[in-house]
Amino acid sequence: MKSGKLVQGKKVAEFEKQFAKYCGSKYAIAVSSGTSALHCSLYAIGIKQGDEIITSPFTFVATANAILLANGTPKFVDIDKGTLCLDSQKLEKAINKKTKAIIAVSLYGMPYDQNINQIAKKHGIKVIEDAAQAFGSKVENKKCGNLADLTAFSFYPTKNITSGEGGMITTNNKNHAELCRRFRDHGQSQIRYAYHDIGNNYRMTEIAAVIGLNQLKKAEKMINQRIKNAKTFNQKLKNIKDIALPKIPTNIRHSFNQFTIRTKKRAQVQKHLLKRAIQTGVYYPKSLHLYPHFQKFGYRKGDFPIAEEASKEVLSIPVHPELKKSEIEKIVKEIQTICKN
Numbered sequence: 001m002k003s004g005k006l007v008q009g010k011k012v013a014e015f016e017k018q019f020a021k022y023c024g025s026k027y028a029i030a031v032s033s034g035t036s037a038l039h040c041s042l043y044a045i046g047i048k049q050g051d052e053i054i055t056s057p058f059t060f061v062a063t064a065n066a067i068l069l070a071n072g073t074p075k076f077v078d079i080d081k082g083t084l085c086l087d088s089q090k091l092e093k094a095i096n097k098k099t100k101a102i103i104a105v106s107l108y109g110m111p112y113d114q115n116i117n118q119i120a121k122k123h124g125i126k127v128i129e130d131a132a133q134a135f136g137s138k139v140e141n142k143k144c145g146n147l148a149d150l151t152a153f154s155f156y157p158t159k160n161i162t163s164g165e166g167g168m169i170t171t172n173n174k175n176h177a178e179l180c181r182r183f184r185d186h187g188q189s190q191i192r193y194a195y196h197d198i199g200n201n202y203r204m205t206e207i208a209a210v211i212g213l214n215q216l217k218k219a220e221k222m223i224n225q226r227i228k229n230a231k232t233f234n235q236k237l238k239n240i241k242d243i244a245l246p247k248i249p250t251n252i253r254h255s256f257n258q259f260t261i262r263t264k265k266r267a268q269v270q271k272h273l274l275k276r277a278i279q280t281g282v283y284y285p286k287s288l289h290l291y292p293h294f295q296k297f298g299y300r301k302g303d304f305p306i307a308e309e310a311s312k313e314v315l316s317i318p319v320h321p322e323l324k325k326s327e328i329e330k331i332v333k334e335i336q337t338i339c340k341n
């Protein structure tokens with residue numbers, strides 16, 4: 001604060017540098033939120049009115065709202081039953097001449113299906129990863145942030161690392177990076193008042209960057225703790241018939257922003273846990289195509305059966321790095337109790 005430069009100064013530059021290093025990407029551009037990171041990414045690839053962008057209907061609303069903010073048309077494709085991420089096998093049917101990009105969401109920390117990259121390449125379209133929930137996840141040795149053409153991260157307090165509010169875009173493409181930088185700062189490049197195009201105020205403050213830098217230092221420790229907690233849950237809950245646990249392929253590092261079980265007894269389980277002061281979350285209670293501002297594109301109930309079914313069964317239990325051993329034991333015990341009945 002004493003530096004007098006409270007926005008987009010040395011600390012933001014340092015956060016970008018360290019973040020790019022962590023992800024293994026060439027460029028990182030700090031912004032004000034995950035939503036603005038998605039909007040900048042869509043701007044960078046030149047989305048125009050009428051362009052179609054394929055995404056999952058089973059995600060946080062910001063993924064699809066960003067498409068509307070960029071004047072694009074959201075085109076939903078159903079998810080895979082196992083990963084709950086976009087199903088690459090259903091993708092090609094949805095691609096046409098208007099398709100410009102795919103926003104692949106790495107839900108709960110599960111990296112999106114890498115077959116999507118090949119399909120996109122074949123059709124000459126771009127892949128943007130929504131990695132708001134997947135900071136620290138990996139496919140083989142490659143981190144999220146280095147898998148797609150552009151990746152959008154969020155530092156909202158519920159994510160793997162936070163800066164209060166904040167976001168980041170990573171890319172290996174110099175031109176994309178430059179367009180993101182310009183769009184976040186009113187369409188200006190290095191020279192002030194040299195407006196090249198429409199822009200926005202999506203800048204990050206120095207205060208947010210300092211919080212982010214400190215979080216980055218602790219990131220590996222926090223993520224490893226999440227993974228450890230998830231492993232304990234997977235071991236202790238595996239014999240309960242009424243619940244399905246997340247299955248993670250061996251080449252994947254899942255950073256467990258959420259530990260999400262599936263159960264047909266969701267309401268009952270959630271109510272029981274809440275009575276014992278165990279908070280759970282439903283991410284997400286309704287598939288996006290069933291909300292009015294997306295339904296107007298012609299979507300109907302039944303269009304995406306896997307997403308619709310998942311929205312009735314998913315339940316995320318606490319997995320954060322501050323969980324105590326005794327708390328994990330209590331959660332396991334209470335789930336066992338309710339699921340026996």
Ligand SMILES: *Cc1c(COP(=O)(O)O)cnc(C)c1O
Nearest residue numbers: 033034035060062063132154156
């Ligand atoms: C949190 C989140 C966002 C939005 O991030 P904000 O920082 O809240 O704007 C976008 N997509 C997904 C999948 C998210 O979980």
